[in-house]
Amino acid sequence: MEQETARILIAGTGPAGLIAALAFADAGFPVQLVGPEASAPDGRTTALMMPALKVLERLGVLQDIKSQAAPLKVMRIVDATGRLIRSPVVTFRASEIGEDQFGLNLPNSVLGPALAGKVAHHGIEWRRSMVKTWQLGPDEAVAVLADGSEVSASLAVAADGRLSPAREAAGVSTTARSYPQAALVLNFGHSREHAFTSTEFHTETGPFTQVPLPGNRSSLVWVVKPDTAEELAALDDAALSQRVERQMQSMLGRVTVEPGRQIYPLSTVTPLRFARQRVALVGEAAHVFPPIGAQGLNLGIRDIDDLVGIASENRSDPGAPEVLAIYDFKRRPDILARSSAVNLLNMSLLSDLLPAQMARGAGLGVLGGFAPLRAFFMREGLRPGSGFAALAGGLRKPARQQ
Numbered sequence: 397m398e399q400e401t402a403r404i405l406i407a408g409t410g411p412a413g414l415i416a417a418l419a420f421a422d423a424g425f426p427v428q429l430v431g432p433e434a435s436a437p438d439g440r441t442t443a444l445m446m447p448a449l450k451v452l453e454r455l456g457v458l459q460d461i462k463s464q465a466a467p468l469k470v471m472r473i474v475d476a477t478g479r480l481i482r483s484p485v486v487t488f489r490a491s492e493i494g495e496d497q498f499g500l501n502l503p504n505s506v507l508g509p510a511l512a513g514k515v516a517h518h519g520i521e522w523r524r525s526m527v528k529t530w531q532l533g534p535d536e537a538v539a540v541l542a543d544g545s546e547v548s549a550s551l552a553v554a555a556d557g558r559l560s561p562a563r564e565a566a567g568v569s570t571t572a573r574s575y576p577q578a579a580l581v582l583n584f585g586h587s588r589e590h591a592f593t594s595t596e597f598h599t600e601t602g603p604f605t606q607v608p609l610p611g612n613r614s615s616l617v618w619v620v621k622p623d624t625a626e627e628l629a630a631l632d633d634a635a636l637s638q639r640v641e642r643q644m645q646s647m648l649g650r651v652t653v654e655p656g657r658q659i660y661p662l663s664t665v666t667p668l669r670f671a672r673q674r675v676a677l678v679g680e681a682a683h684v685f686p687p688i689g690a691q692g693l694n695l696g697i698r699d700i701d702d703l704v705g706i707a708s709e710n711r712s713d714p715g716a717p718e719v720l721a722i723y724d725f726k727r728r729p730d731i732l733a734r735s736s737a738v739n740l741l742n743m744s745l746l747s748d749l750l751p752a753q754m755a756r757g758a759g760l761g762v763l764g765g766f767a768p769l770r771a772f773f774m775r776e777g778l779r780p781g782s783g784f785a786a787l788a789g790g791l792r793k794p795a796r797q798q
């Protein structure tokens with residue numbers, strides 16, 4: 397007898413919510429999406445690695461937008477701290493692990509509308525309202541919307557961002573801290589070609605990360621003290637262009653900043669569980685950390701991929717406690733490993749303590765000088781477990797050849 401397929405409710409309409417809606421609909425689930433339409437323009441870009449791009453491709457989103465993205469072929473870390481212990485430049489090339497590119501850098505102003513367009517094209521029901529309250533019972537999750545209506549489902553997917561009201565309603569506690577840092581985000585043109593290289597300059601206040609865009613353009617995430625972010629954002633175009641060029645050591649020649657500057661305060665939020673009471677957390681509801689190393693949405697897409705896979709094997713009641721326990725168990729190592737790696741790196745930059753600087757310098761130094769270790773980290777960066785798999789493959793090879 398065929399199993400009945402239960403309904404999925406997705407709260408939140410940022411990238412994670414829209415991708416979750418498409419992925420669940422694609423897997424044959426009836427989906428109800430709840431959340432507002434994007435209102436403010438978003439000048440940020442998102443670097444997505446190959447595994448995340450494969451998910452977008454499968455969902456039919458990538459084909460129409462990839463011409464507006466730039467491939468990431470080389471990633472470079474430059475120690476610009478001026479501290480006693482400094483590490484050499486570390487360069488990661490996709491070609492070293494047999495890939496043409498690590499991923500694509502996509503403007504959010506392109507990705508967001510493409511996802512929303514696909515949701516409409518798919519005929520997914522989208523209630524453009526906020527969830528006002530949650531009633532989470534043993535058999536179903538009920539969302540009471542701001543317009544007074546109710547939506548119920550076997551499984552509620554919390555894609556409602558860093559403050560996640562659904563997470564709170566499910567009684568999931570979090571550990572949180574805010575950093576004395578903010579990210580200034582803008583795009584800029586430059587006179588030299590970027591050669592599809594992203595460069596992350598490590599400074600005492602955080603990383604300054606340039607990521608290529610199509611043409612002689614790049615995006616910038618510049619992590620500084622909150623006051624400095626405000627001061628920089630208030631500069632006129634010519635003065636800010638000069639500051640960016642100086643910080644980039646004129647690597648890309650003459651810099652011209654484009655209109656639009658955004659500031660994001662930096663914080664970290666880690667839930668103690670990733671699912672509870674018919675609610676499964678994805679995206680920033682499940683993990684918030686500083687924008688270092690392009691991890692956030694890549695991790696969010698892995699949350700969604702795992703959740704849809706687990707739900708597909710439990711179609712009649714994907715929100716049942718034992719199913720949510722599988723999701724929690726599966727996501728925990730990946731989320732905790734990524735969050736702690738990013739937080740540790742960020743703290744080692746901020747730390748004036750010599751041991752922290754030495755550890756970072758030594759780590760990057762070893763990484764820079766030892767190709768197999770670099771390859772391991774590149775593979776792990778793309779897809780967790782694949783670095784270990786390649787190592788195991790490498791170790792197994794001689795045995796197979798015998």
Ligand SMILES: Cc1cc2nc3c(=O)[nH]c(=O)nc-3n(C[C@H](O)[C@H](O)[C@H](O)COP(=O)(O)OP(=O)(O)OC[C@H]3O[C@@H](n4cnc5c(N)ncnc54)[C@H](O)[C@@H]3O)c2cc1C
Pocket residue numbers: 407408409410411412413430431432440441442443444525526527528555556557558561579581617660678679680681687690691692693694695696
């Ligand atoms: C400067 C910066 C650069 C970044 N660069 C990268 C990168 O290069 N690569 C990468 O992978 N990641 C990157 N990230 C991380 C990435 O942007 C986030 O992981 C991603 O945007 C999170 O999406 P989300 O949908 O989970 O959350 P959000 O985008 O915050 O969406 C949450 C949604 O929930 C809705 N909502 C809230 N409450 C309710 C409610 N009660 N009812 C209904 N809806 C509700 C909100 O309106 C919103 O639509 C970057 C982040 C920053 C800040």
